[in-house]
Amino acid sequence: MNQDQLSIAVVSGDFDKVLAAMVISLGAAAMDMEVKLFFSFWSLAALRDPKKKAHGKNFVSKMFGIMLPKGKDKLKLSNMNMGGMGPKMIKSIMKKHGVLSLEEMFKQAGEFGIEITICEMSMDLMGIKKEELIDYPNLRFAGAVTFAGDAGESSAQLFI
Amino acid sequence: MNQDQLSIAVVSGDFDKVLAAMVISLGAAAMDMEVKLFFSFWSLAALRDPKKKAHGKNFVSKMFGIMLPKGKDKLKLSNMNMGGMGPKMIKSIMKKHGVLSLEEMFKQAGEFGIEITICEMSMDLMGIKKEELIDYPNLRFAGAVTFAGDAGESSAQLFI
Amino acid sequence: MNQDQLSIAVVSGDFDKVLAAMVISLGAAAMDMEVKLFFSFWSLAALRDPKKKAHGKNFVSKMFGIMLPKGKDKLKLSNMNMGGMGPKMIKSIMKKHGVLSLEEMFKQAGEFGIEITICEMSMDLMGIKKEELIDYPNLRFAGAVTFAGDAGESSAQLFI
Numbered sequence: 001m002n003q004d005q006l007s008i009a010v011v012s013g014d015f016d017k018v019l020a021a022m023v024i025s026l027g028a029a030a031m032d033m034e035v036k037l038f039f040s041f042w043s044l045a046a047l048r049d050p051k052k053k054a055h056g057k058n059f060v061s062k063m064f065g066i067m068l069p070k071g072k073d074k075l076k077l078s079n080m081n082m083g084g085m086g087p088k089m090i091k092s093i094m095k096k097h098g099v100l101s102l103e104e105m106f107k108q109a110g111e112f113g114i115e116i117t118i119c120e121m122s123m124d125l126m127g128i129k130k131e132e133l134i135d136y137p138n139l140r141f142a143g144a145v146t147f148a149g150d151a152g153e154s155s156a157q158l159f160i
Numbered sequence: 161m162n163q164d165q166l167s168i169a170v171v172s173g174d175f176d177k178v179l180a181a182m183v184i185s186l187g188a189a190a191m192d193m194e195v196k197l198f199f200s201f202w203s204l205a206a207l208r209d210p211k212k213k214a215h216g217k218n219f220v221s222k223m224f225g226i227m228l229p230k231g232k233d234k235l236k237l238s239n240m241n242m243g244g245m246g247p248k249m250i251k252s253i254m255k256k257h258g259v260l261s262l263e264e265m266f267k268q269a270g271e272f273g274i275e276i277t278i279c280e281m282s283m284d285l286m287g288i289k290k291e292e293l294i295d296y297p298n299l300r301f302a303g304a305v306t307f308a309g310d311a312g313e314s315s316a317q318l319f320i
Numbered sequence: 321m322n323q324d325q326l327s328i329a330v331v332s333g334d335f336d337k338v339l340a341a342m343v344i345s346l347g348a349a350a351m352d353m354e355v356k357l358f359f360s361f362w363s364l365a366a367l368r369d370p371k372k373k374a375h376g377k378n379f380v381s382k383m384f385g386i387m388l389p390k391g392k393d394k395l396k397l398s399n400m401n402m403g404g405m406g407p408k409m410i411k412s413i414m415k416k417h418g419v420l421s422l423e424e425m426f427k428q429a430g431e432f433g434i435e436i437t438i439c440e441m442s443m444d445l446m447g448i449k450k451e452e453l454i455d456y457p458n459l460r461f462a463g464a465v466t467f468a469g470d471a472g473e474s475s476a477q478l479f480i
Contacts, residue, residue, distance in 0.1 A: 006472065009318070011180050013239070016361055020331050020479075023441070027468035041176055042239055060249060067240055079333070079362055080387055089380060090445055097444045121183070124257045125250055148187035151316045152166065156471045158329070158479040159168075159180075159318040169478070171340055173399070201336055202399055220409060227400055281343070284417045285410055308347035311476045312326065319340075319478040 005034045005154040009147055012160055013042030013068075015075035015087050015102075021160045022105040028156075029112040036154070037109075038147040040119030044126055045069040046102075047118065047133050054129035061127020068126065071134075072102045110137040117142050117150075165194045165314040169307055172320055173202030173228075175235035175247050175262075181320045182265040188316075189272040196314070197269075198307040200279030204286055205229040206262075207278065207293050214289035221287020228286065231294075232262045270297040277302050277310075325354045325474040329467055332480055333362030333388075335395035335407050335422075341480045342425040348476075349432040356474070357429075358467040360439030364446055365389040366422075367438065367453050374449035381447020388446065391454075392422045430457040437462050437470075 006028045010021045021043075025035045039047055050071040057065060069075050077086040094101065100108065109116075117140040118133070130141070140146075151157040166188045170181045181203075185195045199207055210231040217225060229235050237246040254261065260268065269276075277300040278293070290301070300306075311317040326348045330341045341363075345355045359367055370391040377385060389395050397406040414421065420428065429436075437460040438453070450461070460466075471477040 004472065006468070009180070009184070011176070016331070020329070020361065023464040024329070024468055024471075027463070027465040028472065030465060031469055031472065033468065033472055041180065060253065063249075093380065093445050093447075097441070099441060099445075121257070121259060125253050125259075127253075143187070144183040145187040145190060148166070148184055148193065149191055151184075151318075152164065152188065152191065152193055154316070156474070156477045157316045157318060158471075158477060159320050160479050169340070169344070171336070201340065220413065281417070281419060285413050285419075287413075303347070304343040305347035305350055308326070308344055308353065309351055311344075311478075312324065312348065312351065312353055314476070317476045317478060319480050 002034065002153050003155045004032065005036065006156045006158070007036045007038065007147065007151040007154040008158045008160060009038045009040065010043040010160050011041045012078070013045040013075060014078035015090070016078050017160050018043060018046045018072065018075060019102060022102065022109065024158070025114055026105060026108060026112065029109070029114055035112070035114045036117065036150045037114060038117045038119065038150065040122040044118065044122055044128050046072045046075060048128070049132060049134045052132045054132040057127055057129070064126045072106070106134070106136065113138060115140065117146060119143065162194065162313050163315045164192065165196065166316045166318070167196045167198065167307065167311040167314040168318045168320060169198045169200065170203040170320050171201045172238070173205040173235060174238035175250070176238055177320050178203060178206045178232065178235060179262060182262065182269060184318070185274055186265060186268060186272065189269070189274055195272070195274045196277065196310045197274060198277045198279065198310065200282040204278065204282055204288050206232040206235060208288070209292060209294045212292045214292040217287055217289070224286045225288070232266070266294070266296065273298060275300065277306060279303065322354065322473050323475045324352065325356065326476045326478070327356045327358065327467070327471040327474040328478045328480055329358045329360065330363040330480050331361045332398070333365045333395060334398035335410070336398050337480050338363060338366045338392065338395060339422060342422065342429060344478070345434055346425060346428060346432065349429070349434055355432070355434045356437065356470045357434060358437045358439065358470065360442040364438065364442055364448050366392040366395060368448070369452060369454045372452045374452040377447055377449070384446045392426070426454070426456065433458060435460065437466060439463065
């Protein structure tokens, strides 16, 4: 077992949950822990690049594509979303208090060498293609067995 | 501590969350980890057998019985449920991509020897009786202290 | 690594989730594990004392103050809240079955020496001030790095 490894399965795609995942990850990385993030299901929305477009999608994939938030700037709050006003308020308070934005947190995560693995089954289920995902230095594509393996060899695991 | 043991508290009863729990469990079992699932609260709905019926319930238990999904086929999505259309879509895509159904995953979990413990307090709170639960080879009934004990001796724990 | 330490990040503020956190914590403490709770985001609502009032809040903080549940007695269920009838039903069944109330669980947690750390960033984001929080014997204020550190040295971690 790796004493200094943290594995997080990020399944929720809510702004507050993805934020929690990134804050904890950066905190752990700052303490020299190795951090491995496994994005699946709704959290894939956070990894969509709004400037990119995928082609050749079938009907269901297009529907999912329309309904899922297009990138981390469009994520909803799990509570008090109030039609998008909630996230706007939170973001402005974060800025006022000098908290990094999600965008900046992902950038820092990349610089810290935090690994992001994207669940391939989730990509299939939601019809999300590789060409519409954000650029990130340390990106892998794998399945739940990989997460189970990472989690098993980590000293800490979270499901968010 | 058991280096190769994974304990999961499954509290959510959403289709996607129960699916995540089973996918991770089967992945871990495939890697020879011992897996212990602790079902409590909303997740009990996934363990109801739609063909079974419990008798002698009081008014509140009957109400819960009506409102809670009757078995894993009736679970809702945590997002984009769209009156049941969301789960139907996901299930048809799962089938198309050769992913096991929840029903098959529970069957395989039983064959892998994955232990399912049902939270007795939750059964009391939701008025769910033993005679309305699915047949499963490795079923236990216990309380949160048991989960805490299992989690403490496991190398990996998740709360879903 | 501390073999007998459980760290829980409590992010959800739903009645059932906070209840699960406390039940698992008390179960673990009863087995002589050291338990550290890290309250952030929505869960801060559970730590508000309805009898206390904070002064000098700005507009946004006041709005959050009004919208967030005022204390653990006002928390909603994550499912079947039914305008507050769900929690009332659950609480009356808990009482009938001799389960401790949330109030009593926090009291016992304090007696067991369970540590509660409150996320300072969350207090900033939600405009919650120290003077409106419950009295609790073992209360700390810190950030996510502290949670990451606690989680890394614990044998078990949960994200609720």
